[in-house]
Amino acid sequence: MALCVIATTFIGWNILYFLSGRKELAGFSFLEQSGLSYLFGMGIISLQIFLMGACGISYTRVNVLAPWVFIAAINVLMSVRRHSDRKNRDTSHFPVLKKRIGKWDVSLFFLIALQTAYNAFRALMRPIESYDAVAIHALKAKVIYLSGGVGENFFGNISSFFQGAHPDYPLLIPLSQAWVYTFLGNLNDILVKMIFPIFYLSFILVFYAVLKRITKSRLTALLFTFLLATVKQFSDYSTIGYTDLETGIYFAIGLFYLYLWFQEKEARFLAISLISSVLCLWTKNEGMLLALINVSVFLFYTLANIAKSKNRRILPFLLYAGVLACAILAWTGFKESRGLVNENFNLSMVSAGNLKVGLGKVPGILYEYQKQFFGFKKWNIIWILSFLVFLTGFKAAFSKNIKYVTAALFLFSIGYSAVYIFSAVDIKFFLHSTGSRFLLHILPVAVFWMALIIHEKRFIKE
């Protein structure tokens, strides 16, 4: 398992290095690199296995890794060339804090480490067993592993023989599991669960690094990382094999690095954001809506700044939106060609008739939202805190680039409420089975947004 994680992280690191271009990974801390590398590695390998299947190639450990050895060699060559010109190296972007590590820093670090270790322990205590995890993702992973890839008949077989296994769902998690099985050489339904706490840990590292980069305060970064890491719903979902945590993770990274690009205009931030948005789309159906939220936020930014900038400023947006549109069209086109339709929600449900019926669901939806808002058991007081932060930092929430994160939160609320309103599924069942899970998609962004406002108001003094 350790070898699998190392190989996956190595692949992700090569992607990250390649994206960084001439600046290499200067400005990225070791923690940030490690986190992003694992998250990218898992995502890209799953895409690679899928594409190999689409080309009729069975996947093995060797043929998955082989192209990456070639890319690693190119990276080494580029690195050697660049190191001869030391002037290109720039370490100015990641804050190296000279301030001594205080007792608060140590305490928060210890508590985060404790929660992470507890998550890993819980994940390894049981095989994959919770409902969607076993009925959808683990089942597909087993089918893929035993047949040697995503073969021609895969989607047809899932549709015909496994009712409720949702053949239309994206395959990042099943293919990640199949990749682990391939590396282990057997179908170990316990050890494979380790990928989930590592997703959690990787994201926690990235979250901390991004906050530290923005706030230049170790304490602020640690404090909000601690809040996020110890939200029970967030940590619980890093142990059970659902895809909601990963969807929230990729969406959040997409938005965080977009925010960083707004601040610093470094192409590599935009590239990280774009890849994360594509991987978000590849994790769960809702990922498409989340990726579109990132595009919309980028559009708002571009429109707001178009007057101040020259014509070329629209190019990054067009590139970002264009690549994402291609990814969305490719995946939806693929699904259409296989006749894969989501029965919970699809665009054919968006109609005036459904809206009329759906408006009757609004009280039920609002009731579910307030249940989650005061759901201390799952969420601690995170939603109450975010509401208070919004009230006290109203001006800050709409200031500078924070307003784009605020916009993302509003778009999320509107988008997900619309899905509930238009969906043909019994609303009580739909809300009961998804309400608390779907909030995981926005939780990291909400905590990030709180940190930005608190930082903007200079509330925390070290």
Place this chain on the structure above:
Amino acid sequence: MDASKIIIKITLLIWCLLWLNFTARDLYKGGRLDEYKILARSDAEGKRACTYGRRFYEFLKFAKVILPEEAFYDFAGVKDFSLESRRGIYYLYPGMKVERPVYILVYEKPGYARDGFARYAELDNGCFILKKQ
């Protein structure tokens, strides 16, 4: 001490109390601690048995041994779309649960019979496999 520090400390205190409370409640009141003690001492098979339920896991293991690898089966005594059914379908793959089965896996239904099927193998009186004649 300024107001912001006091607010942050109170918030953190409330946060930590709730965090510890719900984690501890899960462990002690929810019985997770006893479960974890058993699970931590168990090997992979023991973990599966403990998670699936010992009786159901024993039944699945029995079925896996008896059935041909790619058998078409159905359950009797396991509700469709239940968590047990999902776990069974996962565990028995590449065997496949179908509407017109060759085998019927009877779970905790002593005396269960279906026209055109005969008893093929049995774990005990309540759990057995029928095969199409």
